[in-house]
Amino acid sequence: MKSILHIEDSLTSQVIVRRMLGDGYAVTVAASPRAAQVLLSQHNYDLVITDINFPQGDAFQVIVPLRQRRSAIELPIIAVSGSMDAPLMNRLLKAGVNICFSKPLVAADFRSAVERMLLEPFIAKPPSSTVSVACFRWVEAGIYHEYCPEADCHLHGPDSLEVSQRMQAVLAEHATQGGALGDTNTEHIHHYRGKFGPKESPLATTAAVATA
Amino acid sequence: MPSLASITDTNIQDFMVRALESVSSTMIHEPVRLVEKTTEALYAGLSDRVFVLSRVGFIGEINGSVHLCIPDEFAQHAAATVLGMTPAEVAEGGHDLVHDVIGEITNVTVGGFKNALCDLGFPCKLTLPTVVRGDGIQVASLQGMSRHIFQFDCGAHRIVADIQMKD
Numbered sequence: 001m002k003s004i005l006h007i008e009d010s011l012t013s014q015v016i017v018r019r020m021l022g023d024g025y026a027v028t029v030a031a032s033p034r035a036a037q038v039l040l041s042q043h044n045y046d047l048v049i050t051d052i053n054f055p056q057g058d059a060f061q062v063i064v065p066l067r068q069r070r071s072a073i074e075l076p077i078i079a080v081s082g083s084m085d086a087p088l089m090n091r092l093l094k095a096g097v098n099i100c101f102s103k104p105l106v107a108a109d110f111r112s113a114v115e116r117m118l119l120e121p122f123i124a125k126p127p128s129s130t131v132s133v134a135c136f137r138w139v140e141a142g143i144y145h146e147y148c149p150e151a152d153c154h155l156h157g158p159d160s161l162e163v164s165q166r167m168q169a170v171l172a173e174h175a176t177q178g179g180a181l182g183d184t185n186t187e188h189i190h191h192y193r194g195k196f197g198p199k200e201s202p203l204a205t206t207a208a209v210a211t212a
Numbered sequence: 213m214p215s216l217a218s219i220t221d222t223n224i225q226d227f228m229v230r231a232l233e234s235v236s237s238t239m240i241h242e243p244v245r246l247v248e249k250t251t252e253a254l255y256a257g258l259s260d261r262v263f264v265l266s267r268v269g270f271i272g273e274i275n276g277s278v279h280l281c282i283p284d285e286f287a288q289h290a291a292a293t294v295l296g297m298t299p300a301e302v303a304e305g306g307h308d309l310v311h312d313v314i315g316e317i318t319n320v321t322v323g324g325f326k327n328a329l330c331d332l333g334f335p336c337k338l339t340l341p342t343v344v345r346g347d348g349i350q351v352a353s354l355q356g357m358s359r360h361i362f363q364f365d366c367g368a369h370r371i372v373a374d375i376q377m378k379d
Contacts, residue, residue: 010319011312012312012315013316053338053340082323084323085326085331087335102323104238104239104320
């Protein structure tokens with residue numbers, strides 16, 4: 001019988017998942033990340049299902065150290081949360097979670113994912129989204145500058161393409177970490193222009209950052 | 213980031229209706245229907261009834277909280293449905309059992325509401341649920357907060373969703 005570690009503090013969610021999985025699995029429940037760490041150091045499991053937020057800590061306390069020892073194919077992790085928005089999903093997948101589910105769980109989808117994960121573990125693709133961010137570019141003494149007020153990031157270098165690529169990477173990382181980006185308002189632009197004076201007023205440009 | 217003023221009353225109503233509909237149909241297996249948007253005076257008419265009142269806050273680029281006010285008998289019915297228990301088993305489990313179910317229902321409902329705010333450009337995180345039970349329950353208006361109170365019907369029961377958001 002396949003063994004599953006379910007990390008969940010809510011009795012209600014423990015029961016919901018247990019009812020969805022039926023009697024075909026040996027399910028052990030850990031009510032906190034710390035309890036899960038102890039169990040994972042003592043037992044071998046075939047799958048981990050985890051909630052994200054706990055009164056003491058979060059699931060990253062388990063996911064990050066676990067992924068240093070076991071790969072996503074050796075021990076798959078399914079993350080479940082009522083607050084599963086795109087930035088959180090990106091962070092979880094980046095940390096090594098195989099697939100994320102938003103509550104309320106739909107029984108058929110969840111059971112199917114558990115069965116597939118135990119049969120042949122897979123890693124879900126992160127959600128793709130595009131964020132438009134206003135940045136500013138200018139040239140000063142032959143050096144290309146790029147500034148993003150929202151991320152408060154100023155980069156420069158001799159190669160404009162290389163500077164832009166670095167800015168895209170910074171913004172993608174910012175978006176992945178859940179940072180607020182997009183829809184720069186005129187207040188930012190005025191502030192920026194005032195700071196640099198009319199002669200060196202940068203051009204406002206828009207960088208599309210795809211987080212994937 | 214967009215301005216808070218860009219969140220319309222229609223947005224707030226839509227987000228709450230969708231969140232509660234999803235939770236009600238998936239977890240309680242009963243459709244929920246928006247009856248009306250109402251005012252704080254509503255609580256005066258509920259003073260003689262026992263309610264379970266559950267709260268989850270959201271903090272981040274936008275701040276506020278959602279209270280769900282659920283009649284005690286419906287809270288017990290919801291607990292029985294969600295946990296797959298009989299009403300007698302729920303009664304035997306006591307208030308803690310019911311509180312845990314209502315806390316989770318509120319957490320998932322406010323999670324759906326919060327995710328819609330996030331999609332609109334206001335990322336935020338949820339606080340842990342707090343649940344109380346009693347009669348004469350009333351949620352106070354906090355200074356500097358806008359308030360949106362919605363009544364829903366779920367089966368024969370009336371549920372109140374009380375949202376307060378920092379202006």
